[in-house]
Amino acid sequence: xxxxxxxxxxxxxxxxxxxxxxxxxxxxxxxxxxxxxxxxxxxxxxxxxxxxxxxxxxxxxxxxxxxxxxxxxxxxxxxxxxxxxxxxxxxxxxxxxxxxxxxxxxxxxxxxxxxxxxxxxxxxxxxxxxxxxxxxxxxxxxxxxxxxxxxxxxxxxxxxxxxxxxxxxxxxxxxxxxxxxxxxxxxxxx
Numbered sequence: 001x002x003x004x005x006x007x008x009x010x011x012x013x014x015x016x017x018x019x020x021x022x023x024x025x026x027x028x029x030x031x032x033x034x035x036x037x038x039x040x041x042x043x044x045x046x047x048x049x050x051x052x053x054x055x056x057x058x059x060x061x062x063x064x065x066x067x068x069x070x071x072x073x074x075x076x077x078x079x080x081x082x083x084x085x086x087x088x089x090x091x092x093x094x095x096x097x098x099x100x101x102x103x104x105x106x107x108x109x110x111x112x113x114x115x116x117x118x119x120x121x122x123x124x125x126x127x128x129x130x131x132x133x134x135x136x137x138x139x140x141x142x143x144x145x146x147x148x149x150x151x152x153x154x155x156x157x158x159x160x161x162x163x164x165x166x167x168x169x170x171x172x173x174x175x176x177x178x179x180x181x182x183x184x185x186x187x188x189x190x
Contacts, residue, residue, distance in 0.1 A: 011128025047076040063100040081148035
């Protein structure tokens with residue numbers, strides 16, 4: 001995400017000190033058209049037609065919090081082949097834990113933990129940032145229109161024979177040699 005996206009406000013920001021320790025809180029975020037347009041621009045989308053983030057923020061012990069939510073969105077992205085608009089419906093379940101005893105790894109090289117939904121609890125929980133991050137992760141990496149095809153492109157210097165994908169196959173030359181040898185018996189007599 002860009003720095004503009006991190007500093008923007010796309011949903012409620014809850015102050016942890018103001019959350020009642022034993023009470024859950026329902027969360028519903030449906031950004032207006034202007035906010036959806038800003039998110040679309042930040043994520044390089046053609047359009048973000050619909051976006052809804054609904055869930056529940058519940059206490060996990062005395063100082064920790066767990067968010068379980070569902071993200072629903074309709075996005076329009078450019079096709080990777082033709083640049084034509086491709087509409088995709090996204091439905092994702094999201095979970096996130098904010099833990100008071102969470103420690104960030106300090107080593108230069110670390111293994112990614114199995115619990116990737118955990119992060120340290122701070123003074124605020126930015127629901128809008130969670131929503132946009134979940135949307136960004138759920139987007140198709142290579143959206144493709146139904147009728148989009150990639151034709152074989154062959155390039156070479158003028159006057160030379162172009163090399164095709166078929167020519168580049170590693171055993172094509174061996175297969176031709178095998179066929180040639182089997183045509184005359186494959187063995188020579190002395």
